[in-house]
Amino acid sequence: MKLRHLAWTLLALVVLGAAAAGGIVAMNLRGEDPLPAQAEAFQSTPQLVERGRYLALAGNCAGCHTTRGGEPYAGGMPIDTPFGTVYSSNLTPDDKAGIGSWSSAHFWRAMHNGRSKDGRLLYPAFPYPSFTQVTREDSDAIYAYLRSVPPAPEPNRAHRLRFPYDTQAALAVWRALSFKPEPFVANAGKPAEWNRGAYLVNGLGHCIACHGSRNSLGATETKLGLSGGLIAVENWYAPSLTDPHEAGVADWPAADVVALLKNGTAPRGSVMGPMADVVFRSTQYLSEADLTAMANYLKDLPDAPKAEAPAVAAAKAPIRRDAGSMARGAKIYDQRCAYCHGDQGQGAAGAYPPLAGNRAVNMARPTNLIQVISHGGFLPSTSGNPRPYGMPPFGQTLDAAEVAAVLTYVRGSWGNDSAPVTQLDTMRR
Template sequence: MKRKSLFALSAVVVVAAAALVPVLWSGGDNLHNGTAMAATPADQAALIKKGEYLARAGDCIACHTVRGGKQFAGGLPMLTPFGTMFTPNITPDDQYGIGKWTQDDFYRAMHTGRSKDGSLLYPGFPFTSYTKVTRADSDAIYAYLRSVTPVNVASRPHELKFPFNQRNMLIGWRTLFFREGEYKADPTKSVEWNRGAYLIEGLGHCGMCHTSINAMGGPVSSAAFAGGLIPLQNWYAPSLTSNKEAGLGDWETKDIADLLKTGVSNRGAVFGPMAEVVHNSLQYMSDEDINAMATYLKTIPQKSEAPEPLQLETSEKFGGELLKQGQKIYADNCAKCHAENGLGMPPSFPPLANNQSIQMPSAVNPIRMVLNGGYPPSTDANPHPYGMPPFAQALSNTEVAAVVTYIRMSWGNHGTAVSPQQVSDLRSAPLD
């Protein structure tokens, strides 16, 4: 991670948790495999607390809560290449929520991607990752969701194009892209490494953003964690396997942990969708779990090249003109925070010199930051983050292209010039 240098880690989960698990509870007693189990109030309270923590780890609130709406009441629109999905109500309401689901129903949804009635869930809900979650953790999340306030609001039906609105077609997709099964620990690795792998590959579902998808909406498994553009969100989730982007091979484990926990580190800060992940999810995780995730991420093999995105190119002469123009724009607007030499003042103002996320083949993230600005997440460890103002109203498309070209090609950076047309295409892109 849903999502790395200045813009690294800037994506991981918003598309990832796009939809949609109806989650569950049956009635008064605890149930496990249909058998009633006695539980003291203290036991139940501890289980609910554990479930709340795990639901934070899975960032359930991000997709199942509309900004300003009731918690977990669903209704968030999720744009996909195949139409619009709407996340369901997962409060314990008997009529519209998950009030009549059992623990078994919930585990089946998490583990197999099937709803209470056996129908197939769309893979916008990350069951391909959640299948790795243990039964005990699934039951804890279930207990927590059963404890939240019921909301009597109907879930909005999806608006998908034909033939994608035919759920039976998911059988073929599942055959190609889904492998059911709980996480199996690697006995050759440490307990900490395995815990990190379990969280990253399971509840964290980081690969859903940091792995490219094909025309069928399936992950390109040969390029796992190698980065990709998040469909219709116009943010690029950097590669974690290539040091040309956000590869973590030369990062200190502490810097990775700081970025995950607080949103800032000496190596950079998170913005965009990844800032939401830190704000909603990662800042609440224990230091032990954050360090475990960082330990695992540090060991992802640094060998795969990031996929080459389609990029509009400028001529060498025009690129030189943009570079010269960008130098003045940078001095007037950027140097006060990021310094004339591009070294910034980390962690408040990230360095731009030798920043891999600035130099990636995809220039989407730096263009969006110049246009729209942004803040790292506000976290307990960094409650008042420094942010970047938007320049969309102050700079023309050519001026934005010029200053982004300058920071991508200065101080030893090896990025390429960007086109004003790229800026124009992203100027009207959604902010979330």
């Protein structure tokens, strides 16, 4: 009887395991059209190539697929993740190293379904969870452009991921839980310009990859939208685009949002860190119409959920700051910062941003302030701001305690009233 019971238990486990495996396979194949039996005849034109070049800029494809000093789109860029390092692939038309042997259907499957030519599941460091919304027409245009760039025989580098994240089985489970191919669906209740902005922000622009939070498996929390997120490994915080206290632009004139995306600076803010690279490589080259569409979509994002009344009351309670730390911070500020940012944190118009009332200074997370003081901060060089002013790094001259002190002082002076920065905070830089 015991042997029979054990046999039935094992059989049940086998059946359950097979059912789970079958479910995972089915979920990884959902929404996927079979490849054509024969390679289709792809007709490219100069207009299609130019359209693809523009779309590749909108998606900032070169940002990940071109190394510093390397051949355009030859891949090899290391992308550090909490699970290990993923290397970007060669997108040039080289037959062996790149995508020269790929058809436009293969490329579309990679964009829409996250699957390589040989059927392998791709790692979501390639942001196909966002690119899945890209239309087949736009995918074909990007494909046409990539086939026009010079072929580069640089072989793809093997990823360096920890077990079990380096297995296709683990990736299949992740996809079953976290990814579903979905086309972009226009909102019939919104104008065409708004829908164009939504397509660019959520699809090609893959803004949620940085401005969205992630769960323990590294998947973006799509239900939370563009509510802000810590960029893994880089230790930059991409602020919420729905919160007026962070990077929400609902009350900005659309022209100012366009200026920020095109020039890297606007009357009420500027970009640094990873966003400076996005402006430099991508958004500064977009058309005025597309930037305006993005601005109108971003301005229409729903506000972040309001805090409950008790939390609001607690937030308004006076913040206690150590007098010694404030005095130490004031001295550092006078020696290192006041020359540019002013004795009262007023800044200098067109050169150095004001610190008084600056929402980047007053964000709940001091992450970006610590990065800027430690490593410097530089606006992108753009046609509208070709010689931007920058912030020199002080990480080599200020220790963790001094960085904490000066930031505590700045966040508690000239009307600013944000939480002190601790030495522990600065040691995470």
